[in-house]
Amino acid sequence: GNSVTQMEGPVTLSEEAFLTINCTYTATGYPSLFWYVQYPGEGLQLLLKATKADDKGSNKGFEATYRKETTSFHLEKGSVQVSDSAVYFCALLEGAQKLVFGQGTRLTINP
């Protein structure tokens, strides 16, 4: 079946550092790909998405490019802030509405 693998956390960075959170997937075909973010005490929120190969999703300074050659959708941000501290989930869409999630990566940004 389809699956998503994220880099293990936790990840701790200093403010203004460059961020990469790796995500690779195994799937039949080319599913839509997503990054969700969960801030403390809140529900998951859609951060960005890409629906086809070579698409780049972006939001709030975060970017991820759909790479079918490497079956990857790595999340990047050039300069992180303390407010980016959260848990990040990579996911793919299986069929019309079923989301398959990675295990999540906890990110902590220190001032």
Next chain:
Amino acid sequence: GAVVSQHPSRVICKSGTSVKIECRSLDFQATTMFWYRQFPKKSLMLMATSNEGSKATYEQGVEKDKFLINHASLTLSTLTVTSAHPEDSSFYICSARTSGSYGEQFFGPGTRLTVL
């Protein structure tokens, strides 16, 4: 974005009792809601898909008689954990999907269930 609430946020119960968790879409109607379970340091695992007015569709390995799902209206779905045991302790998350072919899922904040 759309808002989904869950109640309660935390619940502690004794083994053998039943617990009901509510999921509400506050500012939109959701014909489809989803229930997930999250173990520590594990991904969210879909338990079931709930469609308004019809029976829920359970994922393989999920006991439908243990995890009762009712989606009685377009804004409310409930998950009842029946005869709870300590191994049912987990974080339960619901989501609600907006309508249309490209509907988006909006997630509730989750419910922490602890069974003693």
